[in-house]
Amino acid sequence: MIIRRLAAEERLATSFPLQAYAFEASPLAASRVEEFRDYLPYNAGNRTLVVDEDGTAVAAVTAIPMRQNLRGTVLPMAGVAGVATHPLARRRGHVRALLHQLLDEMRDEGHPLTALYPFRASFYERFGYVGLPRARTAVFSPADLGPLLRAELPGEVVWERIAAGYPNWRAFTERCLHERHGFAVFPDFRAVGLRDRDDRWLLTAVVDGATVGAVTYRIDDHGGELIADDLLATDPYARALLLQFFARHVDQVERIRVQLPADELPELWLTDLAVHVEARISRPGSPAPMARLLSLDALTGLPAGAGRVRVELVGDRWLTGTHLLDGGTGRLELLPGDSASGGVATATLTAAGLSALAYGVLDPAEVDIRDLGDVPADAAAELRQIFPRKVPYLFADF
Structure with missing residues (x-):
């Protein structure tokens, strides 16, 4: 078994195809293969290791150099991703060997934490990982947010495309990183993908010139869903400002779907709010994250x-x-x-x-x-x- 680190361009013919087979519809359309090159800039600082057999990469694993808050201290964290093996080379110990070397290298370079989304939690528990809470999804009607339209709230909201508002979004997530246990952020080279895709609206809550809440979202269709990503708010007023804006979509969408931290309780936001809250864990499609000390x-x-x-x-x-x-x-x-x-x-x-x-x-x-x-x-x-x-x-x- 030969383990080596990939140069950037090598990913196009090695780790990207392996990962695509493992995590996407297959076989890939020719147009999808051509898109691989567009992903290279967002992998620039990653560390990708592969197992070579007879000159062919048969397994791959990647570490993303991230940062995470552990009980108030922000530390370097290795985000493990893209763990994939060729179907003819599975169950031969390749992933185990790759993870040992990858985590050795990341630990030696000063990453005392690591996290991932597992294909099987019990496999990674043997590597010392432990489960973390999965974000909740709350689904409710914008009509049930109606009482917020009458509320006098401090501050205002700013609405813009994510490409235009990205600097403010990034700055606010940095604030959350330093204030919230477990919070983690991508390095700049990876995070800017959100800006470059520009496929989300950005809504921010601002009080006295300071951003106190933010959420990115999209609308799938008229009469459909407003689909929000993680709702980030420093206090209930900030959260209420964001929800008040969503309430204005009562005649546009049927449902609002939003991601929330595990300790958020949307059933207590308002009286008569009919809400479905779910944290769906399944294997292999919807795992909860895991993390460990290195x-x-x-x-x-x-x-x-x-x-x-x-x-x-x-x-x-x-x-x-x-x-x-x-x-x-x-x-x-x-x-x-x-x-x-x-x-x-x-x-x-x-x-x-x-x-x-x-x-x-x-x-x-x-x-x-x-x-x-x-x-x-x-x-x-x-x-x-x-x-x-x-x-x-x-x-x-x-």
Whole structure:
């Protein structure tokens, strides 16, 4: 097995066709193949590895250099995408070998976090990944937003094509990156694809000259749906401004469909709002995202409660050893495991178990139940203080 990194132009005849076969209608139309070259600029800074057999690429995997907020700290994150294998070369360990090398390289270059959308969650759990909440989709009638048309709200909305408003959109997502746990953004070379396609409207909520909410959307047809992407709002007033604008489409569309974070509760937005909320998880078409720590450096200095626990990390390529986690100062410290005398609660954790706690998606007892670690009651109490539950919002869909 030969693993090598692709040069940019090589993607046209290697990784792009493999990915297209895995994730698109097949066989591809000739016009679709010709479009591959248009994608090259949006892959400029990606790292793509392939397995070569007899001069032919039979498997590929890509890492996108992203950034993600982990409990208030923005860190480099490797977004894994385009994991694909030729149908005649599947189930021969190619993806495992590629992921090991790709994550080795990204970790060595300073990416302590990684996230992906899995083709099978259990496969990636063995690589230390743990599930994150999937964004919800809320569907409702614009008529039910009618009460907002009578509301006096601070601020105003700005409506424009995404190409024109892209700088403001990008700046606002950067603000969300620094304020929202789990939020992740693409690098500039990838993010500008939204601007260049220019196939969305951009609606922003502005108060006192500052953007406080934004959403991109399109309308599929008269009498059809207004289909909104992630609705981003810093507070209820910003959200209400965006929804008030949507209410003005009551005689144009039958339904509004919008993506929301997992902790958003649209059923409480308004009285008499009939809403269908769904987070559909299916294999292989609609997976929930997954993430993991690649380096313990990601934990140092995070906000933490006053817990103190010794953890032994087992079964992982990248997270190993015994460490003392101490949140006594309000910021997490990682110390050698033997730096504390007896009497300190001890837990054994897999990489997925520690990642679940760091991202705030599982209680220590759930880590134990799911066999992602061995967490006695005294250690669970300390870990709850260090890593209180927190709902991450990945945002970037790669």
